[in-house]
Amino acid sequence: MKKGIPSMVEEMLSPFLRDNGFELVDVEYVKEGSNRFLRVFVDKEGGIDIDECGRISEYLSSKLDETDPIEEAYFLEVSSPGAERPLKKPEDFERAVGKHVLITTYEPLDGLKEFEGTLEAYDGVTLSVRTPKKIYAIPVEKAAGARLAIAF
CATH class of the missing domain: 3.30.300.70 (RimP-like superfamily, N-terminal)
Incomplete structure (x- = not known):
C-alpha cells in the first residue's frame, strides 16, 4: 500500500x-x-x-x-519545491532547457554518475547536458534523479 x-x-x-x-x-x-x-x-x-x-x-x-x-x-x-525543484515529467525537462541542472545516473556514463551544467536539449529520450568539460548525452531511462541546480 x-x-x-x-x-x-x-x-x-x-x-x-x-x-x-x-x-x-x-x-x-x-x-x-x-x-x-x-x-x-x-x-x-x-x-x-x-x-x-x-x-x-x-x-x-x-x-x-x-x-x-x-x-x-x-x-x-x-x-514549494524550492529553487532546486525536481525534474520528473517530460514537461519539467522541456521547461528546464537552457537552465542549470544536476542529473545523477544509476550507473556511470563516461566514468561519471553526476552531471552538473546547462540542459542544452531534451528530446523525450536523451538529456544533453553541457558541463565545463563537454556535452554529455544522458538517456532519460538511465537518470536516477534530476533537479534544477543553483549555479555558482
Whole structure:
C-alpha cells in the first residue's frame, strides 16, 4: 500500500490543483526516524506562497480524513519545491532547457554518475547536458534523479 499512497494522493489532489491554477510537482511518503511524512510539493507560475500552501493542505487534509487511506500516523507537509525543484515529467525537462541542472545516473556514463551544467536539449529520450568539460548525452531511462541546480 505504501507505494500506492503518492499516486492516490496525486489522484485525489490533481483536480483541485488544476482548478486553482497550481501544478503538482511531487508527492513523497517517507519514514524518517520513527515518524512518517506525507510531503506534497506544489508550484504555480510566479511561485507559491505560504497561504496557498495552507489552503492546499486544508483541502488535502479534509479529503484524507474522509477516506482515511493511510493506516499509520503521519505528518502532512505542503510546500514549494524550492529553487532546486525536481525534474520528473517530460514537461519539467522541456521547461528546464537552457537552465542549470544536476542529473545523477544509476550507473556511470563516461566514468561519471553526476552531471552538473546547462540542459542544452531534451528530446523525450536523451538529456544533453553541457558541463565545463563537454556535452554529455544522458538517456532519460538511465537518470536516477534530476533537479534544477543553483549555479555558482
